[in-house]
Amino acid sequence: MGLFQEFRQFAIKGNAVDIGVGVVLGAAFSGFIDSLVKDIILPPIGVLYSKINFQDLYISLSGMTYPSLEKAKEAGAATINYGLFITASVRFIIILFTVFLVVRQINRWKKPHQHPLDSMTKKECPYCCMPIPTKAIVCPNCSSTIKKQENKRKAGPTWRIM
Structure with a gap:
């Protein structure tokens, strides 16, 4: 700048x-x-x-x-x-x-x-792409609700329609 x-x-x-x-x-x-x-x-x-x-x-x-x-x-x-x-x-x-x-x-x-962990405790909002705190549930920039992403597999087979 x-x-x-x-x-x-x-x-x-x-x-x-x-x-x-x-x-x-x-x-x-x-x-x-x-x-x-x-x-x-x-x-x-x-x-x-x-x-x-x-x-x-x-x-x-x-x-x-x-x-x-x-x-x-x-x-x-x-x-x-x-x-x-x-x-x-x-x-x-x-x-x-x-x-x-x-x-x-x-x-x-x-x-x-500045605290060295400040930059590491951020994640990106999937909706507005702005940095937000890792533990945030609601984005302070766009007010979107952030879903916690879990890596659980669904039971049973998954079907794809092509």
Whole structure:
């Protein structure tokens, strides 16, 4: 499975431990990632695009123009701050990807410590072909009743019709 597919599954199907780790790591990395985005990543991108400061990208809803977002706020103008949104989005993606990498590594560390008999105590459901516990009577995947296969021979001759 590729890295991108694992990332997508993590983002969609997180469990409580993954979310807890994410909250803690997100809080711990918040200041670091914020500085990384504002001071390292976005300034070179802004230089490439005609010396744009992403934090000064806004739309004034009053119709007036101001030299910066700070001046618009001082004047009390209502603004849509899409530059700050871009900054926050980049920051969020970096934090989410970092948390994913940490949780992915934690899950790799967990695999060797699984019980060695777990893989040997499985059988295949004859109806849906999914692995189920050996002692299962009802398949948890397809809800089919599993008949216990016994190797008893019937008494008397067996007839075949051809």
